Amino acid sequence: MILLAKRTSLLRGWRRWLAAFAAGATGALAMPPFGFLPALVLSLVPAIWLLDGTMKEGPSRWAPLKAAALLGWFWGFGTFVAGLWWLGAAFLVEADQFAWAMPFGVLGLPALLAFFPAFGFALARLLWLPDARRILAFALGVTVAEWLRGHLFTGFPWNSPGMALGQNLWLMQTASLVGLYGLTFLSLCIGAAPAVLASGQTTRARWMAPVLAAVLLLGLAGFGFWRVPAEASASVPDVRLRIMQPNLPQDAKFNPRNRDAIMRHYLSLSARPARDGAAPTHIVWPESAFPFLLHRDAGSLAQIAALLEPGSVLITGAARMDEPLPGEAVGKFYNAIQVIDDRGTILGSYDKVHLVPFGEYVPKVLDAVIRAVGLRQFVHIPGGFEPAGKRMTLSIPGLPPVAATVCYEAIFPGEILSDGPRPNLILNVTNDAWFGETPGPYQHFAQARLRAVEEALPLVRAANTGISAIVDPFGRIVDRIPLSVEGILDSTLPVAEPATVYSKWGKFSLTVTLVICLMLLVVRRGRHSTFP
Known part of the structure; x- marks a missing residue:
């Protein structure tokens, strides 16, 4: 594994971008309906090693951040192409009208969405440390990027990494405490932790993060087992x-x-x-x-x-x-x-x-352009729907x-x-x-x-x-x-059931968690100022 990590971190040029794309695409197997949780590890561990390879990237102090952002873009592009390719089916419902636009949905949307993990990788690289704490930096950066993806430009939080845990009955129960974005942070920590096996200086340093990740995963499952009652839920009377x-x-x-x-x-x-x-x-x-x-x-x-x-x-x-x-x-x-x-x-x-952009409405300017060239939007409604x-x-x-x-x-x-x-x-x-x-x-x-x-x-x-x-x-x-x-x-x-912790405090608790991680990383980075 050490040799594999070293070779991965030393990749440059198109080989680096191809490896990032392949790693991102592999992660789609952790999403529904496949639910293959090891795919999360196979996606995130190479991402950590590739980011390690940006340590000595170029003469400029900004070169590592640019390289990390580019890595994130290719990783995200692979993730979204492999996870959202099925969007192309919508363009074939009325193929005579919309088949021409299929590449924009199958490749164009993933290309745009990939800018969010690009930002997340760059943020993670800004906080990078030469030890197991870089797993926290990675989880923090990508979680922030996922939150932004779910809110900016009307939002599109589809297939967030938290869904790797959010489809299993026991593991999904943690969402009652931290919601999807909390699950995303936990998924990233658990899935990326094995990367440390190839980089620790001592046996303890190599195994600490993976063991903690395994204990955390078992703890989440244990909490879910405890939370889900053995008996079926009661029914509302007189409702059929x-x-x-x-x-x-x-x-x-x-x-x-x-x-x-x-x-x-x-x-x-x-x-x-x-x-x-x-x-x-x-x-x-x-x-x-x-x-x-x-x-x-x-x-x-x-x-x-x-x-x-x-x-x-x-x-x-x-x-x-x-x-x-x-x-x-x-x-x-x-x-x-x-x-x-x-x-x-x-x-x-x-x-x-919350309408679907370009599916249920098109911005007025673009709608006029579409009609001017003889095309129309998906819905058969004049001007689309109003929110x-x-x-x-x-x-x-x-x-x-x-x-x-x-x-x-x-x-x-x-x-x-x-x-x-x-x-x-x-x-x-x-x-x-x-x-x-x-x-x-x-x-x-x-x-x-x-x-x-x-x-x-x-x-x-x-x-x-x-x-x-x-x-x-x-x-x-x-x-x-x-x-x-x-x-x-x-x-x-x-x-x-009664309101959950997430329903009452979820957004606040996520913010506190990310701020604490940021403070820990900033303090530790000050002690490792020689690490670029």
């Missing part, structure tokens, strides 16, 4: 959920010619008799369920009313349009969740706050207060709850048919599931396809409908 997964092809969903067939399909699936004969009190349909405006279609509302038993309600994703303002041809469109009772009356709506002003708790008869999320809103830790009284349920409606049978839908579900653990709230998830599920507040899957399967899921609703 039915989730409908229609498994419609994406190119059929937005075709207005299919509107009647789609409605018949939804109604037929939703009317199936339950195995135990119990009628559902709440039926949940997925995101953007209709190729028309449901709230303006009296016939469809009447069909829904005929489906529902007295006192029951339907919760569905649907596009919604405000009344046009004076001088406007059309009103503003929203990607919404609507609640409909047994009389066909819309009782309430939640409008999506809601703020997150609102959704009130649904017969259910506790609901934290509603549409599609990828569920991937943002600490952002799914509104101000005010705490909800007792996370509702996520989505449409992952855009991405076919790729890792994308599995990754999306895993991130939504982690929100349930962070907040100690049950998750009710309805997808057009992949993956509809009921998840309890500990992240246990009560029941689910697999990807690319048509069906219904009948279930009770698990009771929420």
